Amino acid sequence: MPSRELLSRQEALAEAQVVPEAVRCVQCGCCTYNCPIGIDVRAHAWRGLAIHDSHCLTCGECVKRCPREVLRFERISLLQG
């Protein structure tokens, strides 16, 4: 399996962020609806932006609830702008 995408829960909480793949997204709003702290995840997905919101708990609700596998955890890169 492509191992770089498989992060442990601990790693996801500590070192990862939620990243959308805009081309898969149909803007249904399931992610935004299920975010426990009200981040508009869908708006990020429209622009293809990672969830940079400092309030994000990386709880994974949006990743899990997305019906189209738009969202995933990705390790935060040190080289990121």
Place this chain on the structure above:
Amino acid sequence: MPLEYVIIGSGIASLSAAEVLRRGDPQAAITMISEEAHDFYSRPGLAYLLRGDIPEKLLFVRNRDDLRALNVRRITAGAQQLLVQRQEVVLTGGKRIRYDRLLLALGATAVRPTFPGGDLAGVVKLDSLDDARQILKRTGRGKTAVVIGGGITALELAEGLLARRMNVHYFMRSPRYWADVLDETESKVILKRLRHEGIVIHPETQIKQALGKRGQLTGVETQAGEIIPCQVLAVAIGVRPRAELARGAGLAVDRGILVNAFLQTSHPQVFAAGDVAQVHDPHSGGATMDVLWSTALAQGRVAGANMAGGRLPYVKGIPFNVTQLAGLKVTVIGAVGRGKDDDLVTIARGDSEAWRRLPRATVVSETDQVNRVRLVIGERHIVGALVMGDQTWSRPLQQLIGQQADIGPIRQSLEADGPTALTQLAHFYQHWERAQRRT
């Protein structure tokens, strides 16, 4: 004088075109004409609304203020006639709107059933938010619904109605579900799970007529003579592009409005995008149709750029979709099937004709009851894949197929070692992906 841009339609192709136009030309006058008065909402999200996964207000992606910020004039009206020589659109009621560039993004509409009683109240479709509201008004615990049709929408309806605690019967003409995209095992997995959820499947069953009293649906009669009393009859036998306006104006129309690589119709000031457009495909020489959100979004952007004076060709990507069938996530990429599905009279929503252009190819699959990866392998490339259940392979395969990765080095072992094919492919993918990142 700023240019007058007019867009007919209010779906994703229309919105994405308007956003591109505004970015490209801050002074332009942009008018959006549609019969639907709602703010912009996610049409694919209707399935999740029906199932109760999200409340209605979450469907709206843009509100009135957003459109105001885009400075788009909205007109709620039907477009009755298009006069290409005069560059005018005639609205219902007679008002005329002039344009310099016009985009036809009218979408597609559900095909109506032809059996007697097909127009009774209670016979429903799922094209729009108003349709979803109609359906929700008619649902209720203990009531009965019959669903006919195929593809994704039929199951969205069946599972949505089930989630609303209705007794659901699913009639299929064929013995198999979605026979032109799924293989026999995949069809069986889906039908088994639907039965387990509580949906009563009626294979090889057709409706003779819908029965009613005072205009209201009361039941259906099958061709075998069985009568099932029901309050809802949901029909998803396919969609047709809303091309009448273009046809009436003398534009070139096949099944959809024919457009060139720049999404121009036979009249250069008029563009078409989304479900209504039929795009020339240089690979096949023909003109295939997609009814996919991602296609409509991409075409809207290209049309917008070209209306503003650009010369951007639309490059058709590998069509793919991720959907949920019987609670299982399913990704369909590239060419995976062939033949015809008798449950659809036209193409369905969330569907691409390109999925059915199966070349000579070898099929490798790995089955673990419901978790399944089916690869369709061509000479040097994977040309299609279907990932059911566990979606770990969805994204890697999308990349390998989309970027036409040369699998020559492992092709033979992929074919020879059925059970270990995916392990082989995982090693290959890791190397390939690393190389991609470096370049």
